[in-house]
Amino acid sequence: MKRKVVSMTMAVLLGLSLAACGSNDKGSDAGSSQAADSQEATEAPSKEDGDAGADTGAAAANKDKPLVWFNRQPSNSSTGELDMTALNFNADTYYVGFDANQGAELQGTMVKEYIEANIDKIDRNGDGTIGYVLAIGDIGHNDSIARTRGVRKALGTGVEKDGNINSDPAGTNTDGTSSIVQDGEIEVGGKKYVVRELASQEMKNSAGATWDAATAGNAIGTWSSSFGDQIDIIASNNDGMGMSMFNAWSKENEVPTFGYDANSDAVAAIAEGYGGTISQHADVQAYLTLRVLRNALDGVDVDTGIGTADDAGNVLTDDVYVYKEDERSYYALNVAVTADNYQDFTDSTKIYDPVSAQLDEGSHAKKKVWLNIYNASDNFLSSTYQPLLQSYDDILNLDVEYIGGDGQTESNVTNRLGNPSQYDAFAINMVKTDNAASYTSLLSQ
Numbered sequence: 001m002k003r004k005v006v007s008m009t010m011a012v013l014l015g016l017s018l019a020a021c022g023s024n025d026k027g028s029d030a031g032s033s034q035a036a037d038s039q040e041a042t043e044a045p046s047k048e049d050g051d052a053g054a055d056t057g058a059a060a061a062n063k064d065k066p067l068v069w070f071n072r073q074p075s076n077s078s079t080g081e082l083d084m085t086a087l088n089f090n091a092d093t094y095y096v097g098f099d100a101n102q103g104a105e106l107q108g109t110m111v112k113e114y115i116e117a118n119i120d121k122i123d124r125n126g127d128g129t130i131g132y133v134l135a136i137g138d139i140g141h142n143d144s145i146a147r148t149r150g151v152r153k154a155l156g157t158g159v160e161k162d163g164n165i166n167s168d169p170a171g172t173n174t175d176g177t178s179s180i181v182q183d184g185e186i187e188v189g190g191k192k193y194v195v196r197e198l199a200s201q202e203m204k205n206s207a208g209a210t211w212d213a214a215t216a217g218n219a220i221g222t223w224s225s226s227f228g229d230q231i232d233i234i235a236s237n238n239d240g241m242g243m244s245m246f247n248a249w250s251k252e253n254e255v256p257t258f259g260y261d262a263n264s265d266a267v268a269a270i271a272e273g274y275g276g277t278i279s280q281h282a283d284v285q286a287y288l289t290l291r292v293l294r295n296a297l298d299g300v301d302v303d304t305g306i307g308t309a310d311d312a313g314n315v316l317t318d319d320v321y322v323y324k325e326d327e328r329s330y331y332a333l334n335v336a337v338t339a340d341n342y343q344d345f346t347d348s349t350k351i352y353d354p355v356s357a358q359l360d361e362g363s364h365a366k367k368k369v370w371l372n373i374y375n376a377s378d379n380f381l382s383s384t385y386q387p388l389l390q391s392y393d394d395i396l397n398l399d400v401e402y403i404g405g406d407g408q409t410e411s412n413v414t415n416r417l418g419n420p421s422q423y424d425a426f427a428i429n430m431v432k433t434d435n436a437a438s439y440t441s442l443l444s445q
């Protein structure tokens with residue numbers, strides 16, 4: 001009897017995955033791995049009441065279940081090289097993030113354009129040097145590295161190292177003698193100004209949590225008390241740290257502060273002098289994070305509801321994301337948010353209209369997903385990304401269990417993946433980008 005249920009399910013699945021192959025345009029290798037593991041399915045206990053559709057979730061081996069990495073791309077934290085083993089863990093493995101280089105360039109350009117447009121008042125002490133400080137999130141996180149480089153590149157303060165701009169923290173450089181950065185130059189209206197990175201550091205707390213907002217608030221206190229009159233601009237790898245510096249010092253001293261993420265509090269602060277931020281289109285990323293799982297669970301082409309409209313009409317246009325098949329990665333595109341357009345970005349938790357239609361539970365049965373956030377107190381993930389995920393999980397009929405880590409130790413998270421067999425799919429936000437194997441080994445047991 002059990003065997004019969006399984007083989008009937010397999011027949012349905014095969015049919016679905018064949019149909020999927022026919023309509024394939026973006027993700028050509030999108031066929032469901034679930035169809036392929038008939039062996040596993042036969043051995044594992046099957047559900048007697050197996051519901052219609054591709055319901056192998058409970059029966060599939062954990063190693064074959066859909067897996068999405070998000071926000072922290074499996075990669076070498078020193079070289080940035082992608083961890084293709086983790087990205088190809090099984091046929092239904094993907095990464096969802098955003099285009100880090102495009103966003104970094106936007107952030108750098110936004111800062112530079114602000115300086116040019118406000119040149120008459122930006123040099124607060126009139127010494128002819130535009131000084132800035134930089135808050136670095138995590139020296140081993142490729143998004144953070146890209147943003148540091150983007151600012152240095154646009155302002156001409158970058159120094160080449162191994163064929164790329166050095167992204168190391170400069171420490172203190174008020175006298176311009178650092179070998180990690182150099183003085184740049186900006187010419188506006190025929191007048192030349194020196195641009196100097198006065199100081200930069202990784203905002204890591206003593207317990208090891210990176211992107212730490214409180215550490216950034218303390219750093220601006222230290223910096224401003226020793227060379228505050230030289231600071232004309234603050235750049236930060238994200239809004240969490242940027243807002244902490246804004247609230248601690250720069251708002252009162254009217255020093256424009258630039259962050260990244262377009263969290264609602266940062267967007268609102270633009271009205272009070274926060275310089276600007278970048279939206280990494282978290283509304284699109286959160287959707288993609290759960291959508292790739294939904295598609296794999298349904299046994300349909302991965303492009304469904306992404307580049308190709310689904311049965312409810314959800315579809316994305318290619319001005320908001322790119323898919324790089326060789327990297328198994330979806331990247332949302334970034335948008336600069338400044339005084340000119342911030343009114344359009346006031347609610348960072350609002351889902352994206354073109355992908356907001358409810359899926360029918362009859363043809364997209366409820367499935368269980370295990371999902372972790374690497375650090376429950378990360379501003380971006382907790383105030384923007386997770387609320388979005390929580391809206392999309394309803395729309396996509398996914399029953400998601402959210403796990404919040406401490407931002408410091410991988411085991412704090414992996415310890416809570418004790419029974420992967422209870423779930424149909426996994427969404428993982430690693431503490432450290434090198435640590436993919438800590439998760440895949442649990443799924444392979």
Ligand code: BGC
Nearest residue numbers: 071072143211238261378380
């Ligand atoms: C965000 C940061 C966040 C980090 C966490 C980045 O994409 O911009 O705000 O702290 O992800 O991994």
